[in-house]
Amino acid sequence: MTSNSRSHSGETGQSSHPADRFRPTPVTDSDTGSAADRYAVAKAIAETLSTTLGPNGLDKMLIDRSGTVIVTNTGATVLDGLEIDAPTGQVVRSAIDTQASRIGDGSTTMALLVGELLTTARDLIESGLHPASVIKGYLAAAQLANQYVTTASTPVSQSDTDRLTNVAVTAITGRWDDTAAVNLASIAVEALKRLEFDPAGLTLHAYPGGGVTDAEHIDGILIDTDTSSTDSESQEVHSQGEQSQTVTAPNIALVDGEITQAALSKPATVSVSDPDTLTEIRSHEQQSRDSRLESITAADVDVVVCQQAIDDELRTALDHHGVVSLARTRRDEFDAIAQATGADSVADVTELHAGRVGTADTVRHRTIGSTPVVEFTGLPEEHHASVVIRGGTDHVAEETRRIVGDCIQNLRQTVHGDGVVPGGGATWMAAACHVAEHAQSMSDRSQIACEAFADSLKIIPRTLAHNAGADPLTIMSALAARHDAGDTDAGVSATGAVKRMVKSNVVEPAAVISGCLSTAVETTTMVVRIDDVLDAEKLDSTVGVNNAHTDDHDGHSHASDGEHGGYPWALSH
Ligand code: ADP
Ligand code: MG
Numbered sequence: 365m366t367s368n369s370r371s372h373s374g375e376t377g378q379s380s381h382p383a384d385r386f387r388p389t390p391v392t393d394s395d396t397g398s399a400a401d402r403y404a405v406a407k408a409i410a411e412t413l414s415t416t417l418g419p420n421g422l423d424k425m426l427i428d429r430s431g432t433v434i435v436t437n438t439g440a441t442v443l444d445g446l447e448i449d450a451p452t453g454q455v456v457r458s459a460i461d462t463q464a465s466r467i468g469d470g471s472t473t474m475a476l477l478v479g480e481l482l483t484t485a486r487d488l489i490e491s492g493l494h495p496a497s498v499i500k501g502y503l504a505a506a507q508l509a510n511q512y513v514t515t516a517s518t519p520v521s522q523s524d525t526d527r528l529t530n531v532a533v534t535a536i537t538g539r540w541d542d543t544a545a546v547n548l549a550s551i552a553v554e555a556l557k558r559l560e561f562d563p564a565g566l567t568l569h570a571y572p573g574g575g576v577t578d579a580e581h582i583d584g585i586l587i588d589t590d591t592s593s594t595d596s597e598s599q600e601v602h603s604q605g606e607q608s609q610t611v612t613a614p615n616i617a618l619v620d621g622e623i624t625q626a627a628l629s630k631p632a633t634v635s636v637s638d639p640d641t642l643t644e645i646r647s648h649e650q651q652s653r654d655s656r657l658e659s660i661t662a663a664d665v666d667v668v669v670c671q672q673a674i675d676d677e678l679r680t681a682l683d684h685h686g687v688v689s690l691a692r693t694r695r696d697e698f699d700a701i702a703q704a705t706g707a708d709s710v711a712d713v714t715e716l717h718a719g720r721v722g723t724a725d726t727v728r729h730r731t732i733g734s735t736p737v738v739e740f741t742g743l744p745e746e747h748h749a750s751v752v753i754r755g756g757t758d759h760v761a762e763e764t765r766r767i768v769g770d771c772i773q774n775l776r777q778t779v780h781g782d783g784v785v786p787g788g789g790a791t792w793m794a795a796a797c798h799v800a801e802h803a804q805s806m807s808d809r810s811q812i813a814c815e816a817f818a819d820s821l822k823i824i825p826r827t828l829a830h831n832a833g834a835d836p837l838t839i840m841s842a843l844a845a846r847h848d849a850g851d852t853d854a855g856v857s858a859t860g861a862v863k864r865m866v867k868s869n870v871v872e873p874a875a876v877i878s879g880c881l882s883t884a885v886e887t888t889t890m891v892v893r894i895d896d897v898l899d900a901e902k903l904d905s906t907v908g909v910n911n912a913h914t915d916d917h918d919g920h921s922h923a924s925d926g927e928h929g930g931y932p933w934a935l936s937h
Contacts, residue, residue, distance in 0.1 A: 402452040402891060403486040409448070409456050410479020413439050417472045417824075418788075419538030419858040420831040423763075435759045438766050439472035440464035452482075452891055459887040463879055468773020469535060470876040473824060477880055480823040481888040484816045489892070493812055499889045501813025504806065505799045506885035508814075509821065510878050512798040516791060516852065517874035519783035522561060528553045530869040531778045534787050535771040537858060537870075539764075544576045548764075552771050555581045555749040561779040563772050567750045570765035573733035574754030579764075584724065584741035585704060586750040587690070587697050610728045611688055614666035615721040616740075618702045618709035622672040623656060623691075656713050657681050663716040667727050671698045671709075688727060690738060704743035774873050781875035786865035788855025789825025789843075791877055796821040797847050825856050832860030 415422045416437045426434045426445035436442060440460050448457055456478050463474040485498050520527045532549030539545065559565045569586060636642045656678060660668060667688045668674070674682075674691040682689045693701070702709050707722025725742020732752060739750075753768055755761030778784055785791040799818035803811050822840065829839035834856070842862045846854035855865040865871065 402450075402894065403482050405448075405450040405453040406456045406479045406482040406891070409443070409453060410476050412446075413442060413472050413475040414827050415831060416442065417476065418828045418831050418856075420828075420833070420860075421472070421538060422831075433759065434762070436763055436766060438770065439475050441766060443471075443475070455887060455891060459883050462883050466883075467777060467873075467876055467879040469770040469777075469873075470880050473876070474880050474884060476823050476827060477820070477884040478887050480820040481817065481884055482891055484820045485813075485888060485892050488813055488816055493809060495892050497809045498813045498892050500808075501803075501806075501810035501815075502817050502885055502889055502892075504810065505803070505814040505817035506881050508799045508802050509795040509817075509881050512795045513785060513791060513874050513878045513881070514782060516794065517783045517785050520778050522557065522779055525553060525557075527784065527871070528775055528778065530871050531774055531784060531873065532771045534870050534872050535774045536767050539767060540576050547577055548579055548768065549771065551579055551581045551751055552768055552775060555583075555751050556772060556775050558583060558749050559747050561776050563776055565746070565748045566772065567748070568753060568765050568768060568772075569732075569737075569750060570753040570755065570761035571733045571735055572755060572758045572761045575756065576754065576764060578754040579768075580752045582739055582741060582750040582752060584739060584743050584750065585697070585700055585748045586752065587693065587701075587738045587740075589690075589736040589738065609688075609730070610726055611666050612726050613723065614688075614727050615664050615718075615723060616667045616669060616701070616705045616707050616727070617660065617663060617665040617713075617716055617721050618698065618705075618707040619668060619670045619711075619713055619716075620672075620698075620709045621711045622674075623668070623670050623678060623713055624673055624675040653678050653681065657685070659713045659716050660687060661685055663718050663721055665716065665721055668713075669693050669698060669701055671695065688729065700748065701740060704746045704748055705740065706745040774876065777873035777875040781873055782878070783874055784871040785874045785877060786853035786855055787870040787872040788857060788863070788865045788868075789822075789828045790853045790855030790865045791872075791874075792821045792824040793843055793847050793855065794852040795877075795881075828856040829860055832856065832858065834860030 412424075416424060416439065421437050423435050423437045424442045424445075426436065426442065428434075428445060434441065434445060440463070443457050443460055448454060456475065459478050460471045460474050464471045481502070485495075485502070488498050489495055520531070522528075529546065529549050532552050533545050536545050536548060540548070555566055556563065567586065569588060634645075636645070653675065656675075660682065665687060667690070668682065669690045671693055672691070674689055679689050679691070698709075701707070702722070705722030705724050708720040710716055710720055723744060724740045726739075728739045728741070730737060730739070733754070751768060753761060753764045755764045786794075796818040799821070800815055803814035803818065806814055825843055826836045826840055829836045839856060839860065839862060843854055843856065846862055851864065853864050853866045854862055855870065857863040857865075857868060857870070
């Protein structure tokens with residue numbers, strides 16, 4: 365969930381806001397959150413996101429109430445920017461959030477699937493099928509579909525760079541030309557390889573300026589001196605643009621406290637009447653500075669990373685001795701550098717000695733665009749990797765970062781999950797055929813729901829065809845013919861033609877599909893189980909319990925202005 369405002373106050377009368385279509389229809393006496401309303405919200409969310417699916421997906425521009433603009437193609441990010449108050453809308457949102465947090469990618473797919481499964485369920489119930497049969501059929505179908513995905517997936521080893529690059533390209537295609545996509549995909553694969561495909565040690569940095577081809581992988585920690593409060597003494601770098609300064613095989617000291625003169629505990633004024641006393645104070649200060657400098661140089665330190673401030677004159681002195689100093693380093697970065705370089709951090713420089721310093725292959729100070737950064741590479745103790753993403757503007761850089769984030773999650777799921785399956789809707793189509801075939805052997809009415817579930821899975825290839833500008837009917841019948849003939853990897857290519865996806869290198873993690881299936885069926889059966897949406901305020905007045913719950917004179921009910929914000933609340937049974 366995001367921090368965007370979902371308050372209900374002061375929003376009436378702003379009916380032109382796009383998010384308004386996700387508000388619940390006002391509840392009337394005769395219609396307390398009808399089933400039609402519940403299903404319509406899920407459908408509206410799916411329709412909004414459907415144009416963003418796949419390599420030809422369009423972007424959404426989100427403008428929040430403070431005027432901040434985000435341009436994105438990622439389903440979860442679009443939903444984060446929308447205010448959805450309708451109860452069913454919130455259930456759909458939580459399904460999409462679950463996919464985004466557990467699996468990473470596939471949030472648009474999830475929205476489409478939930479929308480389609482709920483619309484189908486509504487049609488089945490309206491045509492007379494009991495909700496219990498719908499639920500039974502859906503659960504059986506999801507199990508069959510998941511079984512299919514497991515058997516269709518192929519494991520991918522960490523060393524299979526080509527296959528992993530294909531997975532990464534599939535996650536990012538449609539944005540850039542093939543060369544740029546492959547370049548970005550290879551950077552993501554390389555960065556993760558060093559971390560055994562555990563993204564926990566990977567940091568993504570996005571900077572405006574430069575193009576997508578300027579992205580790079582840094583085998584180590586990158587500290588952004590603009591976003592962290594780190595500043596450094598390397599004046600040349602700040603003044604001379606894209607220059608860099610490199611220290612090779614440095615000894616690195618980590619100082620957790622300040623490196624300054626001892627501060628007085630209270631503000632005080634010292635009056636000096638005699639020049640000799642002043643000279644004495646100055647020489648004492650100099651001695652204390654010299655002793656700190658001496659502690660640093662005696663430990664043969666080349667780089668000092670300090671968590672707090674460093675005395676200005678001492679920094680100048682350090683610079684003269686060729687020691688690079690970084691002050692006010694962010695706590696998380698400080699700890700990461702300490703761990704990765706093997707340094708034992710000290711509270712005061714006087715505690716420094718050779719045994720407590722760490723090391724790295726290089727420490728490089730440079731600027732990326734206009735941002736000064738410091739890179740620690742070749743770290744002996746713990747692997748860290750950083751990926752630097754560039755984009756013409758802030759919006760492009762940030763969206764590129766989101767896409768590369770999805771790509772990294774897909775790589776993790778591929779290696780640590782169940783491997784890959786054909787993309788381009790091929791696996792959804794094949795799973796649909798598998799489910800429909802098995803549904804025939806079911807003897808009760810849930811068979812109808814099971815078959816309808818199979819049909820709903822085709823929403824993914826159908827939307828991919830639509831977004832590619834092809835005629836969905838023609839493509840879907842061609843696709844069905846290919847699957848009937850046994851081509852289980854026939855899918856919809858980026859040009860809107862039916863092609864073999866594995867041969868076209870369009871593969872995606874099986875976990876994205878099985879994650880979608882499991883969460884989507886849980887969500888839809890939960891909504892189907894809901895018999896009524898009850899409005900607490902309306903109930904109070906109908907049942908005549910007003911007096912029991914009100915203590916103010918106008919008979920205003922607590923239930924309506926409490927934590928539920930006055931909106932109908934879903935009760936399941
Ligand atoms: P999601 O948020 O669900 O990940 P995307 O917009 O990333 O949505 O689209 C993912 C879908 O696009 C997947 O079904 C994937 O197989 C398909 N896809 C990606 N690249 C290609 C391609 N080159 N050709 C065909 N389909 C592709
Ligand atoms: Mg995606």
